[in-house]
Amino acid sequence: MNPSATKDAPAQEVHPIPRVSLLLWFALLGALAGVFLLELCLGSVTIPFGSVLAILMGDSEVPEGWRQIVLLFRLPRAVTAMLAGAALGMAGLMMQTLFRNPLADPFVLGISSGASLGVAIVVMAAWGFGWTAFIQKAGISAGASLILAATAGAMGILSVIMALARRVESNVTLLIIGLMFGYISGSLVTILFQFTQEQQMQTYITWTFGSFGGVTWSQMTLFAPTLLVGLLLAWSLSKPLNAFLLGEGYARSMGVNVRAIRLWIIVGASLLAGTVTAYCGPIGFLGIAIPHLCRMLMKTSDHHVLAPAVILVGAIVALSADLLAQVPGARIVLPLNAVTALIGAPVVVGIILRRRHTMEVGA
Amino acid sequence: MKERPFLETRDLVVGYARPRHPRRVVVDDINVILRPGELVCLLGPNGAGKSTLIRTLCGMQAPLEGEVLVEGEPLGKLSPSDLARRMSLVLTERVAVGMMPVATLVSLGRHPYTDWAGRLGARDREAVRRAMADVGIEPLAHRPVCELSDGERQKVMIARALAQEPGVMVLDEATAFLDLPRRVELMHLLRSLAHEGRRAILLSTHDLDLALRCADRLWLLAPGGPLVQGVPEDLVLTDAFARTFADAGVLFDKGSGAFTLALEGRGTVALSGNGIPGMWTYRALERAGYRVVHERDAVTCVETLEKDGRLCWRIRGREPVHHSLESLLAHLNSCGAGEGS
Numbered sequence: 001m002n003p004s005a006t007k008d009a010p011a012q013e014v015h016p017i018p019r020v021s022l023l024l025w026f027a028l029l030g031a032l033a034g035v036f037l038l039e040l041c042l043g044s045v046t047i048p049f050g051s052v053l054a055i056l057m058g059d060s061e062v063p064e065g066w067r068q069i070v071l072l073f074r075l076p077r078a079v080t081a082m083l084a085g086a087a088l089g090m091a092g093l094m095m096q097t098l099f100r101n102p103l104a105d106p107f108v109l110g111i112s113s114g115a116s117l118g119v120a121i122v123v124m125a126a127w128g129f130g131w132t133a134f135i136q137k138a139g140i141s142a143g144a145s146l147i148l149a150a151t152a153g154a155m156g157i158l159s160v161i162m163a164l165a166r167r168v169e170s171n172v173t174l175l176i177i178g179l180m181f182g183y184i185s186g187s188l189v190t191i192l193f194q195f196t197q198e199q200q201m202q203t204y205i206t207w208t209f210g211s212f213g214g215v216t217w218s219q220m221t222l223f224a225p226t227l228l229v230g231l232l233l234a235w236s237l238s239k240p241l242n243a244f245l246l247g248e249g250y251a252r253s254m255g256v257n258v259r260a261i262r263l264w265i266i267v268g269a270s271l272l273a274g275t276v277t278a279y280c281g282p283i284g285f286l287g288i289a290i291p292h293l294c295r296m297l298m299k300t301s302d303h304h305v306l307a308p309a310v311i312l313v314g315a316i317v318a319l320s321a322d323l324l325a326q327v328p329g330a331r332i333v334l335p336l337n338a339v340t341a342l343i344g345a346p347v348v349v350g351i352i353l354r355r356r357h358t359m360e361v362g363a
Numbered sequence: 364m365k366e367r368p369f370l371e372t373r374d375l376v377v378g379y380a381r382p383r384h385p386r387r388v389v390v391d392d393i394n395v396i397l398r399p400g401e402l403v404c405l406l407g408p409n410g411a412g413k414s415t416l417i418r419t420l421c422g423m424q425a426p427l428e429g430e431v432l433v434e435g436e437p438l439g440k441l442s443p444s445d446l447a448r449r450m451s452l453v454l455t456e457r458v459a460v461g462m463m464p465v466a467t468l469v470s471l472g473r474h475p476y477t478d479w480a481g482r483l484g485a486r487d488r489e490a491v492r493r494a495m496a497d498v499g500i501e502p503l504a505h506r507p508v509c510e511l512s513d514g515e516r517q518k519v520m521i522a523r524a525l526a527q528e529p530g531v532m533v534l535d536e537a538t539a540f541l542d543l544p545r546r547v548e549l550m551h552l553l554r555s556l557a558h559e560g561r562r563a564i565l566l567s568t569h570d571l572d573l574a575l576r577c578a579d580r581l582w583l584l585a586p587g588g589p590l591v592q593g594v595p596e597d598l599v600l601t602d603a604f605a606r607t608f609a610d611a612g613v614l615f616d617k618g619s620g621a622f623t624l625a626l627e628g629r630g631t632v633a634l635s636g637n638g639i640p641g642m643w644t645y646r647a648l649e650r651a652g653y654r655v656v657h658e659r660d661a662v663t664c665v666e667t668l669e670k671d672g673r674l675c676w677r678i679r680g681r682e683p684v685h686h687s688l689e690s691l692l693a694h695l696n697s698c699g700a701g702e703g704s
Contacts, residue, residue: 017467017483018505100459239481243474245460252423254527255447255475299507301461304481 020298020305028312032082035319039078040070042328073213076220078319081212083227084280085318087272089290089310090234094269096291097241097303098262099175106273106287109178109266110157113185115277116208118153119146120189123204124196146207147219147278154274157181158266165266166259171248209335210281212322223279230272231311237264238303245301285340286321289348290314296351317344367435369530369563370397370420370450375429377412377419386427389415390588393429397531397565402557403592404574405567407584408608413567416584417535420565421452434530447475451524453537457513458520465511465519466504469495472526494525497556514545518552525556532556534566546570550577571608571622575599583607632695633658636667640674647688651695665691 040052047070051062055070091106099108107113122145161178168174193201215223240261243251252258276283294309295301325339375393380386389412397403407413418424420431422438431438433449441449451472460468472494473487483491495501498518503511508519517537524532534553538546550566550573557564557579565582568574574581575595583591583598585607591598598604605615608622615622629652636644644667648655658664664679675684676691685691 017470018464236479239474239477239479242471242481245463246458246471247454247456249423249454249456250452250458252443253421253447253450253452254471255442255444257443295462299462300467301463302467 017302017304018300020300020309024297025308025312028309028316032312032316032319035316035323036078036082039081039319039323040074042323043069043074043326044331044333045069046329072217076215076217077213077322079220079224080215080280081318081322082315083224084212084276084283085286085290085314085316085321086231086311087227087276087314088283088287088318089294089314090231090307091269091272092287092289093291093294093303093306093310094234094237094241094265095287097244098265098269099171100245100247101175102292103288104175105284106269107182107277107282107284108175109161109270110181110185111154111270111273112277112282113182114153114155114157115150115274116153116282117185117188118149118151118156119207120192120204121153122146122149123200123207124192144219150278151274153185154270154277157185158270158274161270162263162266165263171262207281208337210283210337210340212280212318212336215279219279223275226275227272230268230275233264233268234272235307235311237261237268238307241265241303280336282337283340284337285344286314286318289344290317292348292351293317368396368398368432369434370565371395371432371435372420373430373432375419375431376427377415377424378427379415380427388427390584390590391428392588393590395582395590395592397563399530399561399563400558401579402554402564402566402577403580403582404578405565405582405584406569406571406574406607408586411584411586412588413584414535416590417533417565417567421450421533422446444475447527447529449529450531450533451527451529453517453520453524453532453534455536455539457516457540458508460508463508464505465500465508466491466495468508468519469522469526472523475527490528491526494522497525497560498522498552514541514548517541517545517549521549521552521556525560530563532562532564534564536567536569538566538568538570546573550574553577554579572620575604575620585609629653629696631656631661633661633664634667635664635679640667644676644688647692651692653695663695665695 037049037052040056041047041049045066047066051066052070054062055067060067088106092104095104095106095108096102098104160181161174164177165174168177189204193204240251240256243254243256244261244265246254248258251261273287290310290313291306294306294313297313298305298309300306321336321340321343324343325334325336327334372393372395376388376391377393378386378388378390393416405413405416415424419426420438422431422441425439433441433446438446470483470487470491473483473490474481476487476490477483492501495504498521500515500518500522503515503519508516511519520537521532521534524534538549541549550570553564553566554577556562566574566578578595580592581595581598581604583603585591591603591607593601593603595604599615599617599620602617605617608615631654632648634641634645634648634655635658644665645655648665666677666679668675668677668684670684673686675686676688677684678691678694685694
């Protein structure tokens, strides 16, 4: 036996849930504040740190142009990135636990495919039936119509999945159904674009790049509360999620109402992933990577610890990715999805190679 | 004083019913009782319906007919968390929870007792500590589950099931993937948990020999039923044990209390010799397909001898002397001993 294990085993009370050091939490909060401020300072125009603080404090001495950039563009963008990162991380965590599969992401149930289909249909309709003229008359911006389309598509898939989840016994069956819906949506999108012109296709492709920059303050009034509700719902499911780590059989034997909880998990994850996709496009990779990063940092798969960690780390990672995508100091902006995968994938490979067991199924 | 049974079935019929399909009855007419302080092993060949029965008893599958009573109340009327306080489960599947300390995993057993946030009170922590002590895994408390061996993991799962403080623990082939010493260890652990904690423990297993030695009662399930129950030795003496496994190509030998392969007979030989050499010679002959009979009924008689302090064998009245059982068996086979006798 490992001598240190014997020494560590205390004669007094064993606390079953080890505490994560406060220092780590403060470090994460500090990192979050840091990247948040960087996001406000950096971009195509660099604004000095002091001026950004002054603008946030409501100081009117600062040049009006800078005020506009920070308050109307960078601040909503930073808030969107934080919320979206937290939401995708949380949705990914729930899906990985529900399906006990380290490769699951927020979109395994076909949420983003549904949203893509919705957007593709709207883009197509805009060209085919003069939809653009109609929505302009109705007073909806082009951006808002994409949001509506993505929401409708995601909700459509979600309602089918929910109806099936009530009847299907096994999670694996549900996973396969979700994947198949993804393929169906994908092929429908391809077929639709056989009848479209290049320009419409470009609108769609740009949407699939993903961006945190499209959410205005007025849209934020729906975006932020929806995600906050979703995050709270997900956090409150920590206890049954822990039981799900052992599999459905054990979860049921411990008194978890498996079907009801599964439905709540799907509702929560879909609300989070669907909302983010609708406003920011299908942002890949964050949802799969953030939970793994958190498990490595916190050295546990306990959801009571992982839920807050995922919110913090998700916000930090999404902000950092957005910073990189804007290539500070340069005039170009990279597609967000390119950055998340290009930078993130090697990081995850590194984690897996170093600590294989953190990736255990269900972990 | 008669104690109230923890688990009881009344005219239970288990099987599968699907819409638009004829229902498939696996076992019917099951009337069994599980009492406090009892370790019961459920035995039966593959496909007899052990898993179906276990799934029905713990509420994962609805019975086709009849009912299951848990501490006197019908299983179907208990809420999931009420049931979880009365019955806990250990399954075959190897759990993979990743980076989770043993103590945290055991504390998951407190699930039916904690509030919605899962906070552990003093009573919960005490139950977790006691469960780990009872199973003897206290030194592992802070080790991550992913670093444990299979045997240790299964002990952790048993501790988790104990932390649930149930009256009944059901283990579905929970020892299946462990090596023999680990299985013996777990069986003794379960026995003492049942006896000392006044719990009822039901274990479905393929370890016939171990079950015969350790279980207080056996439930025998032959393909197509019926379920026969009783004290192990009674079941052996009434041949119920032998009948349950009759079709499987093995024979249960009441004399030795062990299973033998039902091999083609090569004939009969007699054996002169005793003690440990005699016993192993007997087993070698039996394995090679010879029936060992009394000297007066056989033409060929094998003798064990000791020459210059070394063990050797000889066929009576014939040369040579064999220095290993391998050489003896080869000789017997080549000269067609036992035939026509």
